Amino acid sequence: MSDHLRPLLRNAVDVLPQGALEKRLAEAAAAKRPLRIKLGLDPTAVSVTLGWSVVLSKLAAFQEAGHLPVLIVGDFTARVGDPSGKSKTRPMLSLEQIAANEADYLRQFSKILDIDRIEIRHNSEWLNELGAGGMLDLAAKSTLAQMLERDDFNKRYTGGAPISLQELLYPLLQGYDSVAINADVEIGGTDQKFNLLVGRDLQEQAGMPQQSIMTHELLVGTDGTQKMSQSLGNFVGLDDLPADMYGKTMSIPDEAMPAWYRLASGLPEDDVAGRIAALAAGETEPVDAKRALAFAITARFHSDEAAEEAADGFRRQFAEHKIPEDIPTAILGPEPTVHVPALLVDHLGVASRGEARRLITGGAVRLDGETVEEIDLPREALVGRVLQRGRRDFVRLITG
RNA sequence: GGGAGUGUGCCCGAGUGGUUAAAGGGGACGGGCUGUAAACCCGUUGGCUCUGCCUACGUUGGUUCGAAUCCAAUCGCUCCCA
CATH class of the missing domain: 3.40.50.620 (HUPs)
Structure with a gap:
């Protein structure tokens, strides 16, 4: 050729x-x-x-x-x-x-x-x-x-x-x-x-x-099985923030890595072929290959610096289980008692209060890292603390 | 135009008068394990002011103490005949 x-x-x-x-x-x-x-x-x-x-x-x-x-x-x-x-x-x-x-x-x-x-x-x-x-x-x-x-x-x-x-x-x-x-x-x-x-x-x-x-070839989504599409919610958007781009890429199944390398990494063809071969031969650890992929994609659409930062933040949050640095804040209302499900719906993207209750029951809700079990909490117990839903959604509660 | 079917929760699908917010599966979400991977285990999967209340089985109306389940009309879809 x-x-x-x-x-x-x-x-x-x-x-x-x-x-x-x-x-x-x-x-x-x-x-x-x-x-x-x-x-x-x-x-x-x-x-x-x-x-x-x-x-x-x-x-x-x-x-x-x-x-x-x-x-x-x-x-x-x-x-x-x-x-x-x-x-x-x-x-x-x-x-x-x-x-x-x-x-x-x-x-x-x-x-x-x-x-x-x-x-x-x-x-x-x-x-x-x-x-x-x-x-x-x-x-x-x-x-x-x-x-x-x-x-x-x-x-x-x-x-x-x-x-x-x-x-x-x-x-x-x-x-x-x-x-x-x-x-x-x-x-x-x-x-x-x-x-x-x-x-x-x-x-x-x-x-x-x-x-x-x-x-x-169609790129598979983050689920590794279906075609990437917005309606399926298994996509990485070119507009995604560096942290999201990096994190979403880290969540793909190992089997999807070769395809993502070939189709999305933006790396030179020979380089990609080499990496895929090394991965298949067991010369590269899958985690390392995935980190490199996430970095390449993030750097491609943002910058090396942004990708570096995303990688650091990712390590802190998911390897060291620390609360990330830049998290949104939410202003608490004046009421002495706070309905936690309402907080989850208003600030952490939970679909309904019923869903929020279920998450609390299931141990998905944390306050400064401690599992929350109460549906209602006194306002003082929340001020200045970080409310967490699942592994990746955080909000710092402040007073207005 | 005529006939036969069919319409259930995010999706598929069971359910043919009474613990049915509705079996089962998939997906999704959450917890555990971990590499935000896979596999595996566990839980959740209509709403709410949540030991209860409300809304839901295409739609509308009816029968009944009681309906997703029976009846009528209506709308959509599939197939067969023309």
Whole structure:
């Protein structure tokens, strides 16, 4: 494999059709024009997760090689809902919400990508124009059997779960984006393979050159089993504080380490390969490998200093079981007796007072490290002390 | 349009008139052990002013001393026929 191609193929699973990318690159070089690299995104969530870093890094690699990332903001399709990997449809979003999410996304993307050197397009631009006639034209060339080849449709269909016609049409809309922007290459996760291929079909029907597609391994979440996603709550966000980024990474199962190293660490490919090999050979202790991984990720999105600090704080809190230094404070009310469950709900993110009571019963609540057993405590017993819920949530109680 | 099913707690799923806030499993959370890993053990998993009260088995209404369980209507979903 030639050196200039290698970074472009990193972490790719499928690169289709065979040889097409190389051909495209050669043509582009000869014509001295950049390739248009499409990445679609649904502006539905709030945080950009570490899972995104895989494709964003790939865009950065293309950018490095002189090509042009074209980001498609699915402001139209967000109102339809992509069924990828989901068993149910997702809610539609308002335009205002979509615009707000988009701005937030770009800010987070800029941690990986030079967002001043990308093209940003909204698919409402052409999909609004498409109209019923255009939609029917798109749909005329696809069959139900073709659509049902898509894995998650297939599963739902055979499992007797509903698939709305709207969802069924989604891949056509997304594929049409490729026609509209003249994509040369489209990248995405492995779950997007079908959609990316639809883009090729529609480009062919439109009589234009067909894009190459490239799918990428999906990063597993902190649970080590399911795909990292915001809705599953198993994610590390690019916006996470250093301590959270470090801590969440430390909580992943050992088995997830190789994948995280490859997909998320941001370390050079050879370095990653070496570390994974050392780990597999038992030359590296798993804990050490995980600390190094947590450090690498934290440093990647913050700084070496911030990562150092996060590592220190982590050691103090979880190895030495000390109360962390920077913890939020909460002002106690004037009442002489304090209802502890209310305190937990108000300041430690407990969902309900009933839940708080259960936590107290279960020994999860501590005051300056001592297990709390009372539901109500006199105010004086709380002032100036640190209330703790579980292993990682603390609040210092003060007077106003 | 006709017919047959089905709708239970975060998810799956049992329950077909009376200790049912609802078996069991998964997930999650918490405690122990530990490397905030895995495995393992234990506990919790509707709300609250908590030895009690309130709300809950798609929705609405009804039968009954009493319903998730029976009836009616209604909404959603699946399958079959057209």
